[in-house]
Amino acid sequence: MKIAIFPGDGIGPEVIAEAKRVLEALSLPQLSLFEGDVGGIAYRRHGMPLPQETLEMARAADAALFGAVGDPACDELPREHRPEQAILSLRSELGLFANLRPAAGYPGLEDMSSLKPEVARGIDLLVVRELNGDVYFGEKGERAGEGGREGWDAMSYNETEVRRIAHIGFQAAQKRRKRLTSVDKANVLETSRIWRETVIEVAREYPDVQLDHMYVDNAAMQMVRSPGQFDVILTGNLFGDILSDQASACVGSIGLLASASLGERRTEFGTFGLYEPIHGSAPDIAGEGKANPVAAILSLAMLLRHSLGRESDAGRIERAVAQVVASDVRGADLGGTASTGEIGDAVLGAL
Amino acid sequence: MKIAIFPGDGIGPEVIAEAKRVLEALSLPQLSLFEGDVGGIAYRRHGMPLPQETLEMARAADAALFGAVGDPACDELPREHRPEQAILSLRSELGLFANLRPAAGYPGLEDMSSLKPEVARGIDLLVVRELNGDVYFGEKGERAGEGGREGWDAMSYNETEVRRIAHIGFQAAQKRRKRLTSVDKANVLETSRIWRETVIEVAREYPDVQLDHMYVDNAAMQMVRSPGQFDVILTGNLFGDILSDQASACVGSIGLLASASLGERRTEFGTFGLYEPIHGSAPDIAGEGKANPVAAILSLAMLLRHSLGRESDAGRIERAVAQVVASDVRGADLGGTASTGEIGDAVLGAL
Numbered sequence: 001m002k003i004a005i006f007p008g009d010g011i012g013p014e015v016i017a018e019a020k021r022v023l024e025a026l027s028l029p030q031l032s033l034f035e036g037d038v039g040g041i042a043y044r045r046h047g048m049p050l051p052q053e054t055l056e057m058a059r060a061a062d063a064a065l066f067g068a069v070g071d072p073a074c075d076e077l078p079r080e081h082r083p084e085q086a087i088l089s090l091r092s093e094l095g096l097f098a099n100l101r102p103a104a105g106y107p108g109l110e111d112m113s114s115l116k117p118e119v120a121r122g123i124d125l126l127v128v129r130e131l132n133g134d135v136y137f138g139e140k141g142e143r144a145g146e147g148g149r150e151g152w153d154a155m156s157y158n159e160t161e162v163r164r165i166a167h168i169g170f171q172a173a174q175k176r177r178k179r180l181t182s183v184d185k186a187n188v189l190e191t192s193r194i195w196r197e198t199v200i201e202v203a204r205e206y207p208d209v210q211l212d213h214m215y216v217d218n219a220a221m222q223m224v225r226s227p228g229q230f231d232v233i234l235t236g237n238l239f240g241d242i243l244s245d246q247a248s249a250c251v252g253s254i255g256l257l258a259s260a261s262l263g264e265r266r267t268e269f270g271t272f273g274l275y276e277p278i279h280g281s282a283p284d285i286a287g288e289g290k291a292n293p294v295a296a297i298l299s300l301a302m303l304l305r306h307s308l309g310r311e312s313d314a315g316r317i318e319r320a321v322a323q324v325v326a327s328d329v330r331g332a333d334l335g336g337t338a339s340t341g342e343i344g345d346a347v348l349g350a351l
Numbered sequence: 352m353k354i355a356i357f358p359g360d361g362i363g364p365e366v367i368a369e370a371k372r373v374l375e376a377l378s379l380p381q382l383s384l385f386e387g388d389v390g391g392i393a394y395r396r397h398g399m400p401l402p403q404e405t406l407e408m409a410r411a412a413d414a415a416l417f418g419a420v421g422d423p424a425c426d427e428l429p430r431e432h433r434p435e436q437a438i439l440s441l442r443s444e445l446g447l448f449a450n451l452r453p454a455a456g457y458p459g460l461e462d463m464s465s466l467k468p469e470v471a472r473g474i475d476l477l478v479v480r481e482l483n484g485d486v487y488f489g490e491k492g493e494r495a496g497e498g499g500r501e502g503w504d505a506m507s508y509n510e511t512e513v514r515r516i517a518h519i520g521f522q523a524a525q526k527r528r529k530r531l532t533s534v535d536k537a538n539v540l541e542t543s544r545i546w547r548e549t550v551i552e553v554a555r556e557y558p559d560v561q562l563d564h565m566y567v568d569n570a571a572m573q574m575v576r577s578p579g580q581f582d583v584i585l586t587g588n589l590f591g592d593i594l595s596d597q598a599s600a601c602v603g604s605i606g607l608l609a610s611a612s613l614g615e616r617r618t619e620f621g622t623f624g625l626y627e628p629i630h631g632s633a634p635d636i637a638g639e640g641k642a643n644p645v646a647a648i649l650s651l652a653m654l655l656r657h658s659l660g661r662e663s664d665a666g667r668i669e670r671a672v673a674q675v676v677a678s679d680v681r682g683a684d685l686g687g688t689a690s691t692g693e694i695g696d697a698v699l700g701a702l
């Protein structure tokens with residue numbers, strides 16, 4: 001089993017170090033780890049945020065564990081050199097079209113949310129976000145016109161793109177509460193019209209899943225009013241970016257949330273995927289041992305489940321984390337004083 | 352003073368009727384009211400959601416008061432015939448490029464929000480949304496390709512478009528707490544890069560306003576975590592659609608929120624504008640006298656302020672509404688039993 005590890009910038013290396021300790025403690029057979037540079041650190045060392053070598057490393061691996069990218073020192077660089085470009089390029093180069101972002105209220109942590117505890121407690125949803133298309137990867141540029149300089153970006157989805165992410169969404173719903181909410185802006189966008197028509201077509205293959213459609217503005221409203229109504233949210237790249245961050249905020253403890261980005265490449269043990277915490281590189285606290293490594297450790301659990309077929313190890317990690325979260329070992333993000341390493345120790349202890 | 356009144360569909364006519372009673376109670380000099388059809392009712396009567404006659408009525412008026420459009424019976428119609436098209440066409444035909452959506456926690460109503468009371472209480476923001484551009488009004492269509500049918504929409508902003516809405520935003524901030532947050536997705540979109548560069552340029556003319564920039568995903572997160580941090584949010588059409596609905600939900604009492612859409616046309620008394628409640632046509636409760644008319648009445652107050660230069664009448668209405676909201680006269684949306692007419696009576700009584 002080959003795992004590529006990309007710690008990245010800011011608190012990325014700190015949280016990934018703890019996830020690595022957990023991984024090593026599992027003593028998996030024939031495990032090889034490879035470490036590569038991405039983001040601001042890669043730009044400084046190699047002149048680009050995603051060096052070819054890093055990309056090849058991911059291509060050769062069964063799965064990749066990613067920390068975070070983002071570096072204020074790179075803010076003035078042109079977009080193609082900025083750290084965030086690394087994650088966008090990895091997603092497109094590796095064909096990672098399906099982003100899974102579970103968000104659930106953690107028992108005992110409801111008071112961390114700015115939502116009322118009874119509302120936060122009810123959250124148990126999965127955002128399935130398309131990750132290879134939409135206005136993210138359409139043609140884009142600047143042109144001159146009567147109104148001065150104009151920036152433009154082409155948004156689009158075709159049936160093939162929608163179908164493959166819709167299948168992922170419906171299959172996920174089948175394993176959950178069998179409800180899927182497709183989010184679009186079909187009252188305004190042609191992209192959304194094709195999206196909606198294709199989702200309706202795919203839904204016929206999943207008669208056991210209840211499908212409904214919501215405009216994105218209404219979804220953003222419902223996510224605040226009654227997030228407990230959602231099971232699987234299926235949506236495009238741009239709306240998924242917004243709604244999944246909003247959902248994380250509703251849960252209230254972003255230091256605990258993990259994500260998976262999957263493509264079509266099968267490995268010996270499952271599907272190749274890239275796994276990363278929802279949180280960013282948090283440059284303001286980098287190097288201080290204050291970051292919560294739980295999101296990185298839970299990303300590792302998703303990796304074991306989806307890419308290595310090791311459901312039981314994934315479950316073991318998740319149970320250990322739940323135990324630590326319920327204990328008084330809390331990081332600064334949850335109002336406690338435990339350091340990154342102490343939280344890692346506690347998870348290892350509970351394992 | 353000529354006011355065009357467009358009650359529209361669902362609860363639109365019911366809430367507008369109460370706003371009209373309030374307007375009549377003010378006994379404005381030389382007031383002429385004109386009433387026109389928009390939305391589903393216009394489609395049924397005239398075969399189109401925005402008849403030419405309605406548009407001409409708006410063009411001839413100093414201001415327009417709008418109820419709501421949306422009618423489930425029209426769901427299967429092609430987009431250009433659907434009720435929502437009426438509001439999109441009015442915005443573009445009348446050049447209403449500036450949408451102002453204030454959202455503030457109402458004293459005594461904090462418990463209506465799903466946010467914790469101390470969080471909801473802190474909300475006092477104004478979304479300034481561009482309303483004539485972005486992916487809403489770019490070219491769009493369907494084409495066939497290798498991936499099957501493809502829907503596409505062109506997103507763009509030019510400097511002229513960004514400048515004029517930015518001025519509105521900064522001027523509004525000057526009258527408020529002097530903070531402006533510009534929301535974009537400049538790490539991905541060229542449209543956003545021009546947006547951000549132009550906002551920075553316009554900001555030089557408003558050195559007393561503190562400007563910051565936020566990516567839309569982060570803004571959606573911050574709106575849940577600490578909405579009290581925002582004063583003016585300046586953003587494009589699509590992000591503004593999402594964030595303003597999210598902000599309304601955070602406040603918790605959407606039946607109380609009003610909006611103004613302004614253009615460049617000056618009238619004898621101010622700027623022509625279209626005023627409407629944030630809430631929709633709510634077909635499920637239409638005709639039952641259960642709708643809260645406060646948002647429509649507050650929309651009238653905005654109309655008096657921005658289009659008719661009658662600040663003191665606007666303030667009078669707002670004070671009367673505040674008094675009613677603080678009393679025990681509450682509609683079903685606020686957990687009470689008062690009917691649409693009873694709430695109207697109470698506002699008239701307090702006037």
Ligand SMILES: CC(C)[C@H](C(=O)O)[C@@H](O)C(=O)O
Pocket residue numbers: 084087088241538539568
């Ligand atoms: C860094 C940025 C380009 C990225 C995105 O918009 O997809 C991030 O917000 C995310 O959600 O992973």
Ligand SMILES: CC(C)[C@H](C(=O)O)[C@@H](O)C(=O)O
Pocket residue numbers: 187188217435438439592
């Ligand atoms: C009805 C719809 C087209 C409209 C929009 O998206 O602008 C509505 O959501 C709004 O915000 O006024």
